[in-house]
Amino acid sequence: MKQIEGVMYQANAPKGVDPDGIFFVQVDPAKCEACGSCDEVCATGAIQAINDDGIHAVVDPAACMNCGQCLVNCPYGAIYEGVSYVDEIFEKLKDPDTIVVSMPAPAVRYGLGECFGAPTGTYVGGKMHAALRKLGFDYIWDNEFTADVTIMEEGTELIQRVKEQGKKNARPLPQFTSCCPGWVKFAETFYPDLMPNLSSCKSPIGMLGPLAKTYGAHETHTKAKKIYTVSIMPCIAKKYEGLRPELADSGFRDIDATINTRELAHMIKTAGISFNSLPSQQPDPALGDSTGAATIFGNSGGVMEAALRLAYEVLSGKKLDNPDIKVVRTHEGINTADVKVPGFGTVKVAVASGLSNAAKLCDEVRAGKSPYHFIEIMSCPGGCVNGGGQPLDPEIRASLFRSTVAQINKRFRARKVTA
Amino acid sequence: MKMNRRGFMKTCGIMAGYAVLGVNLTKEAVASAMDFVGMRQKSVYDADANSKIYKYRKSQDNPMIKKIYDHKNGFLHEGPCGHMSHHLLHTHYVDRSARLATLKDKGFKFNL
Ligand code: SF4
Ligand code: SF4
Numbered sequence: 001m002k003q004i005e006g007v008m009y010q011a012n013a014p015k016g017v018d019p020d021g022i023f024f025v026q027v028d029p030a031k032c033e034a035c036g037s038c039d040e041v042c043a044t045g046a047i048q049a050i051n052d053d054g055i056h057a058v059v060d061p062a063a064c065m066n067c068g069q070c071l072v073n074c075p076y077g078a079i080y081e082g083v084s085y086v087d088e089i090f091e092k093l094k095d096p097d098t099i100v101v102s103m104p105a106p107a108v109r110y111g112l113g114e115c116f117g118a119p120t121g122t123y124v125g126g127k128m129h130a131a132l133r134k135l136g137f138d139y140i141w142d143n144e145f146t147a148d149v150t151i152m153e154e155g156t157e158l159i160q161r162v163k164e165q166g167k168k169n170a171r172p173l174p175q176f177t178s179c180c181p182g183w184v185k186f187a188e189t190f191y192p193d194l195m196p197n198l199s200s201c202k203s204p205i206g207m208l209g210p211l212a213k214t215y216g217a218h219e220t221h222t223k224a225k226k227i228y229t230v231s232i233m234p235c236i237a238k239k240y241e242g243l244r245p246e247l248a249d250s251g252f253r254d255i256d257a258t259i260n261t262r263e264l265a266h267m268i269k270t271a272g273i274s275f276n277s278l279p280s281q282q283p284d285p286a287l288g289d290s291t292g293a294a295t296i297f298g299n300s301g302g303v304m305e306a307a308l309r310l311a312y313e314v315l316s317g318k319k320l321d322n323p324d325i326k327v328v329r330t331h332e333g334i335n336t337a338d339v340k341v342p343g344f345g346t347v348k349v350a351v352a353s354g355l356s357n358a359a360k361l362c363d364e365v366r367a368g369k370s371p372y373h374f375i376e377i378m379s380c381p382g383g384c385v386n387g388g389g390q391p392l393d394p395e396i397r398a399s400l401f402r403s404t405v406a407q408i409n410k411r412f413r414a415r416k417v418t419a
Numbered sequence: 420m421k422m423n424r425r426g427f428m429k430t431c432g433i434m435a436g437y438a439v440l441g442v443n444l445t446k447e448a449v450a451s452a453m454d455f456v457g458m459r460q461k462s463v464y465d466a467d468a469n470s471k472i473y474k475y476r477k478s479q480d481n482p483m484i485k486k487i488y489d490h491k492n493g494f495l496h497e498g499p500c501g502h503m504s505h506h507l508l509h510t511h512y513v514d515r516s517a518r519l520a521t522l523k524d525k526g527f528k529f530n531l
Pocket of ligand 1: 073
């Protein structure tokens with residue numbers, strides 16, 4: 001076990017195994033104080049007391065969506081990560097025969113700086129690209145580029161679905177987003193009957209892996225089999241996604257390794273790079289350039305807004321002068337909106353973060369009562385910026401006593417309300 | 420649940436909490452956690468609206484998107500949802516409910 005930015009990690013870099021058998025998060029029983037904060041934030045109930053002492057454990061990987069919300073909310077640091085590719089990536093970076101490619105998600109650049117003392121949320125995208133170059137990554141490609149690709153693909157899919165309604169073999173509405181791996185596993189596990197509603201688009205990282213080893217290899221005259229792709233995410237569930245057996249469309253494993261924001265900070269520190277004095281640098285263009293629509297994928301409501309910036313122009317044939325579609329921006333809970341598109345009509349949308357909110361929208365769809373065309377779902381409250389792989393909220397552990405009391409109060413009050 | 424070491428600690432925690440800090444702490448703690456998320460969210464929207472960071476704000480305006488989807492020479496020249504897209508960028512899903520059902524049969528309780 002290794003400590004990384006306040007979280008314990010097992011140095012375990014699985015290959016070719018069934019990810020359904022891996023505990024991506026688990027409780028260290030010696031550290032658990034039985035406070036129950038974790039089972040309050042867990043939508044599925046995968047983490048629960050396993051004895052009379054109230055010691056908690058994730059009881060089975062099949063019930064765990066790997067979102068890591070239990071981990072980031074445990075005031076005692078008792079929950080650890082079961083998978084870490086950090087050591088393997090350091091080896092690949094040293095190997096002159098391996099072309100190592102970076103693929104950081106949007107939200108990483110709004111969290112990474114915090115590990116180096118910057119105020120909460122500081123944007124450090126330029127420094128992040130510079131740090132990846134210094135670490136020795138051969139190509140600084142960026143998952144934001146495929147966030148833009150996702151909009152093109154998923155937006156087009158939505159328009160197709162709307163148009164095919166009433167025809168034979170029409171794909172159903174609403175269309176659900178498929179960017180969030182915790183949510184995708186949740187749908188597959190608890191609502192498999194709604195799988196046809198899930199966009200068939202891979203997530204942005206699911207798209208960048210195969211593009212790196214086909215298009216990227218071609219553009220850079222690199223042998224695809226030498227390319228080692230590193231997905232850098234604000235997320236723990238992305239480690240599960242990277243291991244999905246079907247993600248091998250490039251002819252190789254599409255994603256070779258997955259780390260999160262905390263692990264990237266650890267790598268930068270281990271390499272002795274002075275992050276704060278780095279200049280701001282650009283990614284390498286072919287698979288690196290991105291737009292504002294791509295960066296807002298990090299927020300709950302962001303994919304929706306980005307998709308609407310496309311759908312509006314395609315459906316109306318008009319230019320969208322002000323790209324701000326603030327009604328869909330979502331801080332917590334469920335948000336719904338009617339978006340008027342000239343020449344088309346009303347697009348009805350819903351945005352939810354947190355899997356218990358997702359379940360509410362799923363029940364509506366299951367009952368045939370969902371009025372929406374398009375629903376965006378993210379597992380983590382507020383979106384990827386609050387992902388299970390992001391730097392921890394200092395408030396949760398800064399005062400152990402204070403936060404524990406707060407957690408207990410919360411449960412006490414919650415009980416009173418439901419009693 | 421019988422009173423044991425950890426249960427006892429928990430009870431002490433509740434009493435000490437109410438005595439020392441009062442009841443409104445919870446609201447504060449939850450609000451501060453969402454403030455923390457809100458600060459990151461605001462930074463995201465600020466970057467989106469900052470033309471020095473993102474020159475374009477719509478995916479369809481990204482020159483590299485135009486290049487990859489170019490009708491003539493683009494890698495994805497058939498456009499979004501074309502053949503190459505379906506091969507590389509789209510996927511299928513797997514019904515995972517059976518494993519959960521097995522666990523439930525064994526007596527495990529979950530929230531859904
Ligand atoms: S939050 Fe941490 S200390 Fe509290 S019950 Fe869960 S694992 Fe144990
Ligand atoms: S990772 Fe998410 S789903 Fe798994 S136990 Fe923790 S909170 Fe529950």
